[in-house]
Amino acid sequence: MTTTIETPTPTSSDTGALTVTGTPGPRHDEILTPEALDFLAALHDAFLARRHELLTERQRRRRQVADGIDPDFRPETRPVRDDPSWEVAGHRGAPGLERRLVEITGPTDPKMTINALNSGADCWLADAEDASSPTWENVVGGQLALHDAIRGRLEFAGPAGPDGAPGKQYRVTAGDDGQDLAGLPTIVFRPRGWHLTEKHLRYTDRAGRPQAASASLVDFGLYFFHNAAELVARGRGPYFYLPKLEGYREARLWNDVFVLAQELVGIEQGTIRATVLVETLPAAFEMEEILYELREHCAGLNAGRWDYLFSVIKSYRTRGPRYVLPDRSRVTMTVPFVRAYTELLVATCHRRGAHAMGGMSAFIPDRRNPEVNATAFAQVSSDKAREAGDGFDGTWVAHPDLIPVARAEFEAVLGQRPHQLDRQRPDVHVEAADLLDVASAQPSDGTTGVTAAGLRANVSVGIRYLESWLRGVGAAAIDHLMEDAATAEISRSQIWQWVHNGTVTETGVRITRERVEALIAEVADDLPRTPGNRVDDAVAVFRHVALDEDYPTFLTIPAYNQFLS
Structure with a gap:
């Protein structure tokens, strides 16, 4: 295993090109600059072929499971798992990532961006993936909102009233001196997964062949190119959530993207920090290897519970009644096969100096309905108490009103400590059979x-x-x-x-x-x-x-x- 870039870095005389095919919108030219498109082209030149190879590997592994060959911990990477000497970079040298008790999630449109930054959360998962619909306007508009927010100049006006009165005005209320981002949630940007393309940009390779652009490289590249140096100057850094990974080779690809991107923009290697969402069944068997591949850029792992359940269903959908899950509402985080996954994640992270981040309870409050509010608060409180008690270092919420609820449960366990990385879990012994015991979710x-x-x-x-x-x-x-x-x-x-x-x-x-x-x-x-x-x-x-x-x-x-x- 290695972190060396496997594809030669392109030279200025031997590159492909990115062409915009989407309809131009207001201020799109500020994001889709010639320089930004050249940067995207360099990333595609270096990594698009490997992306295709890894997506083909995903298909092969899916066929294996369908044919009755279960996933398992890889014997060839056992030396990495057995080597106690390595740790990830973690939060060290990553200002704003030391304490992540409560992270709010949401898409990157201007209103949601302002609300997230005003929420009081420790971090904001600025989501260009599962919480975002990738219309062309959302893709570029989200980049514009982040660009302006980082520079302290994002404002938004709601729709005008029926009498023509001005709409509600939204602006960030902290950190408005325009100089730094102190007092605001740390932005952690989530690009789209490796499986998705961006149809409003066309990549033409070095041989002149047009191909679909990678949505992952487009989202990451535009955000990084425009904001990495600015974030560092304002006391933060370019931080990312990486979705839908299915193994350590996909993590290696991201690590190599980071190395090249930092080189091209001219910022210090290791400035990037990434938190990987463990939200696929194959990735659950390669958590340690994923951390190893990203160790110079890795902050932690997240238990992406809903996508994980989706991946389990997808993987075993043709394997008979033993793998049929009951109603979604009955598949809680306490059923044995899900608990095995979360306990393995916490133990793995803390062994390697990485944050273990909890997932999001789906319940949300309704300020106009006290009964719904009470239910949401009770459900979220119980969920976060369990996560904090299990050793997680922080968690997600989807609504600002849930931040105090989640924070209270984590502070009850952590006190004023920023995390509980020192809490090892030698009691955790998870075998492949535990992760695959889908029948444990079925009624007795x-x-x-x-x-x-x-x-x-x-x-x-x-x-x-x-x-x-x-x-x-x-x-x-x-x-x-x-x-x-x-x-x-x-x-x-x-x-x-x-x-x-x-x-x-x-x-x-x-x-x-x-x-x-x-x-x-x-x-x-x-x-x-x-x-x-x-x-x-x-x-x-x-x-x-x-x-x-x-x-x-x-x-x-x-x-x-x-x-x-």
Whole structure:
């Protein structure tokens, strides 16, 4: 294993090119500058071929699992796991990442950016991935919002009132001296995953062949190129969350991207810090190796619970009833196979000096409904007390009102300590069988744990979320839960698995394609048809990703390619 860049750095006389094909918008030229596009082209020249190779490797491993070959800890990387001498860079030399008790998540549109920076959280996960719909306006507009926020000049005006009165004004209330970012949540930017492309930019390689641009390299590259040096000058740094990794070779690719990017921009190697979301089943078997590959740039790992459940369902969807999960609401963080995953993550991180970050409870408050508020606070309080007690160093919330709730639970365990990295977990011994014990989530009475209400909820959430996503809103409050692409993936994947395994509900009713079709029609009929809504398109996407014989690996791929502009 090595951290050496495997692809030669391109020279100025031997490079590809990035061309903008998307419709120009206001101030787009400030982000899509010739210099920024040259930087993106250099990243694509160096790394696009390896990206293709690794995506092909993902397909091979998925076929292996479908054929009955379970994932396992890699014997060839055992020396890395057995070597006690190495640690990651962690938060050392990364101002703003020392204390991460509560991180708020959300997309990067101007209003959400201001609200996040005013929230009082320790960090903000500025999300260009699962909580964002990648319309071209959102992609470039999110970069503009971050660019302006980092420089202390972001403002936003809400829509005008019915009488023509000016709309509500939004601005960041701390750190407004324009000089540094003290007092504001530390920004940790999440680009899109390796599997996604950006169709509004065309990459032409050195041989003159056009190819799709990598969404990961586009998101990372634009943010880093415009803001890395500025962040350092203002007392922070370029920090990232890395989504959907499936193994250490994908982490190595990111590390090599970081090395080249820092070299091209001229900032010190090791300035970047990345936190990896462990949200795929294959990655759970390679946590230590992922940390090792990124050790000079790594801050920690995050337990991406919803995507992890989606990955488990996706991996074992054709392997029979033993791997069928019950209603999503019943698959809590305390079921044995999920608990094995989180305990392994904490133990692995603390052994290597990395932060272990908890996940996000889906419950959100409603200031107009005291009963909903009480439920949300109770659920989040319980969830965060469990995480803090298990050794996590911080956690996520999706709403500012939940920050004090989460902080109280972590401070009850940590006191004034910024983290609990010194808390080792020698009691944790997780084997492959523990991570793969999906049956441990099933009821002990022999029933499936699948209900008619759970089936209907999956159809309803899937369609309603997709309708929101197609309108450009990637984080949607639905039935007092915060839904994003990950939870929508669970909804449609469970339906696919239930149909193809002939799953019956607790009352003995078999889940068939016809039954799901009827529910789709009912849900669609109940949704309002207003100007600009995307109900019919959402139904078309949902029917494809939940019921087609060929299972799409991500619902966002066909939805993006066919319906998003």
